[in-house]
Amino acid sequence: xxxxxxxxxxxxxxxxxxxxxxxxxxxxxxxxNQRQDxxxxxxxxxxxxxxxxxxxxxxxxxxxxxxxxxxxxxSPDVSSVTKGESLKDTILxxxxxxDLIVMRNPLDGSARYASEVSPVPILxxxxxxxxxxxxxxxxxxxxxxxxxxxxxxxxxxIGDLKYGRTVHxxxxxxxxxxxxxxxxxxxxxxxxxSVKTVVKNAGLEYHQYTDLTEVIPIADILYxxxxxxERFPDPxxxxxxxxxxxxxxxxxDDSKETMKVLHPLPRxxxxxxxxxxxxxxxxxxxxxxxxxxxxxxxxxxxxxK
Amino acid sequence: MNRRTELxxxxxxxxxxxxxxxxxxxxxxxxxxxxxxxANQVYLGTNLDSKKLGKKGIIKISGKYFKDKEISKVALVAxxxxxxEIKDYEVTKKENIHLPxxxxxxxxxxxxxxxxxxQNVPTSFTVTKDHKGNMKLFCKxxxxxxxxxxxxxx
Ligand SMILES: [Zn+2]
Numbered sequence: 001x002x003x004x005x006x007x008x009x010x011x012x013x014x015x016x017x018x019x020x021x022x023x024x025x026x027x028x029x030x031x032x033n034q035r036q037d038x039x040x041x042x043x044x045x046x047x048x049x050x051x052x053x054x055x056x057x058x059x060x061x062x063x064x065x066x067x068x069x070x071x072x073x074x075s076p077d078v079s080s081v082t083k084g085e086s087l088k089d090t091i092l093x094x095x096x097x098x099d100l101i102v103m104r105n106p107l108d109g110s111a112r113y114a115s116e117v118s119p120v121p122i123l124x125x126x127x128x129x130x131x132x133x134x135x136x137x138x139x140x141x142x143x144x145x146x147x148x149x150x151x152x153x154x155x156x157x158i159g160d161l162k163y164g165r166t167v168h169x170x171x172x173x174x175x176x177x178x179x180x181x182x183x184x185x186x187x188x189x190x191x192x193x194s195v196k197t198v199v200k201n202a203g204l205e206y207h208q209y210t211d212l213t214e215v216i217p218i219a220d221i222l223y224x225x226x227x228x229x230e231r232f233p234d235p236x237x238x239x240x241x242x243x244x245x246x247x248x249x250x251x252x253d254d255s256k257e258t259m260k261v262l263h264p265l266p267r268x269x270x271x272x273x274x275x276x277x278x279x280x281x282x283x284x285x286x287x288x289x290x291x292x293x294x295x296x297x298x299x300x301x302x303x304x305k
Numbered sequence: 306m307n308r309r310t311e312l313x314x315x316x317x318x319x320x321x322x323x324x325x326x327x328x329x330x331x332x333x334x335x336x337x338x339x340x341x342x343x344a345n346q347v348y349l350g351t352n353l354d355s356k357k358l359g360k361k362g363i364i365k366i367s368g369k370y371f372k373d374k375e376i377s378k379v380a381l382v383a384x385x386x387x388x389x390e391i392k393d394y395e396v397t398k399k400e401n402i403h404l405p406x407x408x409x410x411x412x413x414x415x416x417x418x419x420x421x422x423x424q425n426v427p428t429s430f431t432v433t434k435d436h437k438g439n440m441k442l443f444c445k446x447x448x449x450x451x452x453x454x455x456x457x458x459x
Contacts, residue, residue: 011448087424109420109446128418130447194450197436 005303008115008122011131012169017176024141026296026305027289030065034295038304039068045098046072047090048125049081049105054265054287055125055134059102062294071097088117095120100301103127121301129165134297135264136169138290139223143174145289146260146282147220150174156182156215159225159245159270161191166264167225168195175199181206182215186241189231212245217254222247224263224270224283249274262286320345320367322389323379323402328352330382331362336458337378337411338364338371345369357385377405381412381432381456384440404440407431412442413457419447428459 004019015023030036044063048056056074063070072094081090087105091114094101103114104125111124111131126132144150155174157167161183171181171191175198183191183206190208199206209215216222227245232238246269247261260282263271267283275281299305326334331351340347346367355361370390379386380402390398409429414421421428421444430442430451442451 087420106418107420107423108416108418109444109448110424112446113420113424113426127420128447 004300006121007301008111008118008124009133009297009301010111010115010122010124010127012133012136012173014133020137020140020173020176023137023293023296023300024144026300027137027141027292028145029305030292030295030299031289034065034292036065037067038299039063039066039302042068042100042302043098044068044070044298045094045101046070046074047094047101047103047105048072048074049076049103049107049110051075052104052126055104058287058290059125059294062291062298065291066295066299068298072102087114091118091122100298123297123301129163131169132165133169134290134294135166136173137297138286138293139166139170139262139264140173141289141293142260142262142282142286143221147258150177150179152178152180153220154180154182154218155221155223156184156219157191157223157225158184158212158215158247160189160227160231161185161225162189163228163231164225167223168192170223171195172198175202175204178202178204180204182209182219183207184209184212184215184245186210186227186237186244188237189227210244212247213251216251217256219259220256222255222259222261224261224267226268226270246270246272247275248272249278252278252280255280317346317348317365317367317391318394319392320365320369320390321371322366322391323364323376323383324361324387324389325355325358326362326364326379326383326386327358328360328362331364333382333458334362334364334379334386337382338366338375340364340366343369374405376402378408378411380404381408381440381442381453384453404432404434408442411458412451413459414444414447414449415451415455415457416444416447416449419444419449421446 060070095118100121102123102125106128108128108130111127115122124131124133147153161167229238259280261280263283265287328351348365351362352360376388386402388400388402389396410427414428420426429445433441435441440453
């Protein structure tokens with residue numbers, strides 16, 4: 001039984017270093033032995049106020065591998081939400097029928113609010129542009145699994161570092177473990193100063209680049225992200241930078257032997273398909289690790305591990 | 306304090322004076338302290354000459370003292386304001402108003418997609434200063450930061 005029992009997970013910063021390691025350890029156990037009938041008799045609610053098939057299926061398969069049942073909805077048009085029911089009322093109602101609520105909601109901060117009003121724990125599956133802590137934990141799991149440890153790695157983050165919530169959360173979490181950060185982006189999409197302050201306050205180093213090729217030889221992890229055209233006020237500027245942050249297989253020649261390429265998926269064109277067959281490509285396995293992490297979270301929060 | 310200022314300030318027998326309010330936020334302070342709803346006598350001066358602020362405002366509330374928590378909200382818009390308490394024409398307390406650690410319900414979140422702007426959820430912020438000493442408000446819900454220039458009062 002751990003300290004995680006009964007606690008909501010809204011933001012990765014809700015978890016201490018020990019909490020994170022505990023979840024990664026439990027996830028590892030599920031990777032070894034995925035089917036464990038420990039959720040029998042438990043009901044998990046899965047409330048998706050906006051569709052996200054990928055995340056929803058990952059949660060639902062995690063519940064089913066553990067022998068639990070699922071209730072809920074996959075999009076708001078089939079629920080009472082369309083009739084104008086408040087979030088609070090939906091949460092209070094559904095908490096009567098379930099032991100834990102997995103929620104995806106387009107409003108920023110909706111998960112924190114739900115955790116305040118709900119008598120059962122909330123597991124945030126994404127609240128708008130704000131937090132997506134299970135993505136962060138599966139990233140950490142993937143890094144530890146491929147590098148042997150989370151301590152003192154060199155991680156390069158590439159693409160939209162200004163608006164990308166996954167990279168912000170990952171910087172916060174890795175700052176607990178002593179990483180060195182290499183931020184690669186066009187000038188207009190640089191890492192926000194609030195995130196860089198987290199790195200500085202942890203006594204760690206970061207370096208900023210505009211050229212992707214510079215970081216390839218030094219990185220243990222290349223964390224690629226999408227650059228979306230609509231982030232640019234000037235379409236001409238987007239045209240100029242969009243091809244500068246694409247990773248192709250020939251660029252990986254001088255990378256470290258143990259280096260891995262990660263991406264939160266779905267990708268558009270930032271990793272060319274010829275990278276997929278390179279053993280350094282890890283993004284599909286990374287997505288698979290999400291199931292072990294979600295199994296671990298559900299089991300830990302319900303006090304079953 | 307010179308004699309003339311002292312006379313002005315002492316014009317109420319018992320109560321509270323808030324001095325050194327930048328003229329442009331006097332009405333904000335009025336609102337923050339809910340002075341539009343009080344039955345007490347309130348004097349409001351604005352566009353007074355001030356060496357420090359250029360033009361300043363001053364508010365005097367007769368027969369009323371404020372809790373720290375109430376008065377600290379004034380520092381959100383007037384970080385250099387002074388709080389003076391008067392008892393029987395004597396100044397019994399004079400100090401700078403300090404920033405509160407947190408603020409609820411009076412400020413709106415700047416983020417249009419924040420749950421507080423879309424559901425019936427009262428706002429709540431923690432107040433901090435950045436490395437340059439500028440005030441920042443962090444929304445407890447959407448985790449966005451706002452600077453003083455972005456504050457909008459409910
Ligand atoms: Zn907010």
